[in-house]
Amino acid sequence: MPDVKFREAVKSLRSGITGAKAIVLIAPDGVVLDHLAMDPHFDIGTFTAEYTTLLRIACRTSEDTGSGELREHISISERTIALTRSFLTGFCLVVVSDDQTQVGRARYELKLAARHLEREMRQIRGLAAS
Secondary structure (H helix, E strand, O other), X not given: OOHHXXXXXXXXXXXXXXXXXXXXXXXXXXXXXXXXXXXOOOOHHHHHHHHHHHHHHHHHHHHHOOOOOOOEEEEEOOOEEEEEEEEOOOEEEEEEEEOOOOHHHHHHHHHXXXXXXXXXXXXXXXXXXX
């Protein structure tokens, strides 16, 4: 996926979500395709290594229990909120923000950004929208 499309989504998320610390794009195989850390103290390497494992477990659990494909995952800890939105088949866009972020607004902005990336990736791949 062209870097510029991810950067467009990042720009939208950064302006719509106050307190964003990092934004990550993850491929279906768990590989981090791109990321941006806005907080210099946030350890993006450790986060992506650990969170991709957690996300794979959540996806498998959702499918194994008959709940279907995981569309959204939210993790709230003492100092951060991690919101994930899946799109296409297995791609995930993740926003990590501080604990004061308005979760509803962040979910909305993440949903819009994921839709934008999905449209762009479908065009690149020549897929019809479904």
